[in-house]
Amino acid sequence: MEKIIVRGGIPLSGKVKISGAKNAVLPIIAASILAKDGISVIRDVPPLDDVFTIAKVLEAMGINIRYDNEVLKVDAKQVKAHEAPYELVRKMRASFLVAGSLLGREGYAKISLPGGCAIGTRPIDQHLKGFEAMGAQIEFGQGFIEARSKGRLKGAKIYLDVPSVGATENIMMAATLAHGTTTIENAAKEPEIVDLANFLNGMGAKVRGAGTGMIRIEGVQQLSGINHTVIPDRIEAGTYMIAAAITGGNIFIEGAIEDHLTPVISKLEEMGTTILINEKGIQVSAPTTLKAVDLKTLPYPGFPTDMQSQMMSLLMISDGTSIVSESLFENRFMHVSEFERMNAKIKVEGQTAVINGNTKLIGAKVNATDLRAGAALILAGLAAEGETVISDIHHIDRGYVNVTEKLKQLGANIGRVQYHENEEAHEHNTRIERVLPIQPTLA
Ligand SMILES: CC(=O)N[C@H]1[C@@H](OP(=O)(O)OP(=O)(O)OC[C@H]2O[C@@H](n3ccc(=O)[nH]c3=O)[C@H](O)[C@@H]2O)O[C@H](CO)[C@@H](O)[C@@H]1O
Ligand SMILES: C=C(OP(=O)(O)O)C(=O)O
Numbered sequence: 001m002e003k004i005i006v007r008g009g010i011p012l013s014g015k016v017k018i019s020g021a022k023n024a025v026l027p028i029i030a031a032s033i034l035a036k037d038g039i040s041v042i043r044d045v046p047p048l049d050d051v052f053t054i055a056k057v058l059e060a061m062g063i064n065i066r067y068d069n070e071v072l073k074v075d076a077k078q079v080k081a082h083e084a085p086y087e088l089v090r091k092m093r094a095s096f097l098v099a100g101s102l103l104g105r106e107g108y109a110k111i112s113l114p115g116g117c118a119i120g121t122r123p124i125d126q127h128l129k130g131f132e133a134m135g136a137q138i139e140f141g142q143g144f145i146e147a148r149s150k151g152r153l154k155g156a157k158i159y160l161d162v163p164s165v166g167a168t169e170n171i172m173m174a175a176t177l178a179h180g181t182t183t184i185e186n187a188a189k190e191p192e193i194v195d196l197a198n199f200l201n202g203m204g205a206k207v208r209g210a211g212t213g214m215i216r217i218e219g220v221q222q223l224s225g226i227n228h229t230v231i232p233d234r235i236e237a238g239t240y241m242i243a244a245a246i247t248g249g250n251i252f253i254e255g256a257i258e259d260h261l262t263p264v265i266s267k268l269e270e271m272g273t274t275i276l277i278n279e280k281g282i283q284v285s286a287p288t289t290l291k292a293v294d295l296k297t298l299p300y301p302g303f304p305t306d307m308q309s310q311m312m313s314l315l316m317i318s319d320g321t322s323i324v325s326e327s328l329f330e331n332r333f334m335h336v337s338e339f340e341r342m343n344a345k346i347k348v349e350g351q352t353a354v355i356n357g358n359t360k361l362i363g364a365k366v367n368a369t370d371l372r373a374g375a376a377l378i379l380a381g382l383a384a385e386g387e388t389v390i391s392d393i394h395h396i397d398r399g400y401v402n403v404t405e406k407l408k409q410l411g412a413n414i415g416r417v418q419y420h421e422n423e424e425a426h427e428h429n430t431r432i433e434r435v436l437p438i439q440p441t442l443a
Contacts, residue, residue, distance in 0.1 A: 001418070001419050004378060004390040004404060004415070004416055006412065007388075008381055008386070009383075010411050011248045012247045013411060014252070015253075019046040020229075021046075023165070023233075024230050024233075028196055029051070030101050033098060034205075035223050036077060040073070040228070042072045042074070042229075043228070045071065046230075049091075050092050054097075055072070057084050057098055061079050061081045061098075061102075063076045063078075074225065084096070086143060086144070089111065093166075099111045099131070099145075099174075100131070100172070100173035100174035104175070107153075108149075111144060118334060119331055120328075120331050121330070127167045127170045129158070134153040134156045135149050135156075136149045155219055156182055157185070158184050160188075165193065169192075172193075172207060175219060177220065184214070187212070187215045189213060191211075193215075194211040202226040204220055204223045206218035235307060236400060237260075241253060242307075244285065246380075251283070264307055272291050273286040290318040293318075294324070306372050308324060312324055312335065312336075314379070317358070318357045319358055326351050334369040334370065339376075341365070342381075342384055344380075361380055361384035361385065364384075367392050371398050374395045
C-alpha cells in the first residue's frame with residue numbers, strides 16, 4: 001500500500017507546469033466515440049487513473065486507443081459493444097459520460113449506474129430527463145440503465161433543474177447527431193463545457209452558446225475525428241496557488257488561465273497574497289500571515305466546490321475565523337475530521353463549516369477520503385510541524401499528475417513510500433527517500 005509522506009515548514013518556490021484538465025479530457029474522450037471517420041488526436045492528456053479508466057471503457061466497446069507522451073489517439077470507426085461495465089463505472093462516475101455519445105451515434109447504450117460517491121449521492125436524473133426529451137426510452141435494470149431510440153434522437157428544448165456539468169455534457173454530445181435543434185437552458189457554464197463544445201465543433205458539430213446558460217445544438221449527419229489540445233487544469237492550478245500561499249512561498253504556475261480562476265484569485269487576494277498574471281501563467285507569493293475570509297461554493301463562475309477543501313486548509317492557518325458553505329455536494333466536509341487529527345478547530349453544522357484560524361498544524365497520520373480532500377491534506381502537511389502520513393492516495397492519483405514530483409521540484413520534503421501491513425518499523429526506515437515511479441501509461 002502506497003502512502004504520501006510530507007514534512008512541513010518549507011516555503012515553496014519556483015515554477016510548476018499545469019497538466020491538461022481531468023474534467024475537460026474525460027468528456028472529450030467520451031465525445032471521440034461520435035467520430036465515425038478519421039482519428040481523434042487529443043493532446044495534453046494527463047496520465048491520470050481516471051483517464052486510463054475511461055480509455056478502458058472505450059476499449060471495452062471495441063474502440064482502438066493509443067496513448068503515448070500525453071497524446072491520446074482514438075479510432076472509433078467501429079463500435080462493437082454498447083456497454084460501460086460496472087467494474088469501470090464504479091471506479092469513476094464520469095464513465096457515465098459515454099451514455100450521450102453512444103446513444104447519439106448508435107441509438108443504444110447500456111451503462112452501469114454510477115451510484116453515489118464519498119462526496120454525495122450525485123443523481124443522474126437530469127441526464128436522463130434530457131435523453132428522454134430527445135425521444136429516448138430509458139429502462140432501469142439491476143444496477144444499469146438502458147437508453148434506446150428508434151432512429152436518430154430528435155432535437156428538444158431541455159431545461160435543467162440544476163446547472164449540472166455532466167448532464168450538460170451528456171446532452172450536448174447526444175444532441176450533436178440528433179435530427180433538429182436542441183436547446184439546453186440553465187446549462188452549466190464551466191470552462192470544461194466550452195472545451196468540449198470546441199472539440200465537438202471541430203468534429204463538425206454545430207454547438208453555440210457554450211459558456212453561457214443557454215446552449216443550442218443543431219444536429220448534423222456525421223462527425224469526424226480531429227486534433228485537439230485540452231485546456232489546463234484550473235483545479236490543479238488552484239491547488240498549487242494554495243501551496244504557495246500556505247507555505248508563505250512564491251510559485252509561478254505555468255499554464256494557469258486567469259479567467260478560469262477568478263474566484264480563487266479574488267479570495268487569495270482578499271487574504272493578502274500577491275498575484276501577478278501574464279500570458280504564460282500566474283505568479284503567487286504570500287506573506288507569512290494571511291487574513292481569514294468566508295466563502296460559498298457555487299456553480300461556475302462561482303467559487304468551485306473542487307477547491308473547497310484545499311481552501312479550508314489555508315483558512316485553518318489564517319488570522320481570524322472563516323465560514324465555508326458547501327452548496328453543491330451534501331457530504332463534502334470529510335476532510336474536516338482528518339484536519340482535526342492535525343490540530344484543526346473546525347465546527348460543522350449541516351452544509352456550513354466554521355474554521356478557527358491561527359492553528360498551529362501538527363503532522364499526523366491521516367486518510368484521503370476523496371480526491372480533493374487528499375490534496376487538501378497534502379497542503380496542510382506542507383504547513384504542519386513534523387510529519388504527515390497520508391493513506392488512500394489512490395484518490396489523489398485520480399486527479400493530480402506527479403503531485404509529489406511537482407512539489408519536490410518546488411522544494412517540498414515529500415515522497416511516496418510503500419507500506420506493508422503492521423510494519424511500523426519499516427515506516428520509519430523508508431520514509432521520504434523511497435520515491436516510487438509514476439503510474440505506467442497505456443502503450
Ligand atoms: C468529471 C467532472 O467534470 N466532475 C465535476 C463535475 O461533476 P458532475 O458533473 O457529476 O457534477 P454536477 O454538475 O452534475 O453536479 C452538480 C449538482 O447537481 C446535482 N445533480 C447533478 C446531475 C443530476 O442529474 N441531478 C442533480 O441533482 C448534483 O447532485 C450536484 O449537487 O462537476 C462538479 C461540480 O462542479 C465537480 O465537483 C466535479 O469535479
Ligand atoms: C469530484 C471530482 O471528480 P468526479 O466528478 O470525477 O468525482 C473532482 O474532480 O473533484
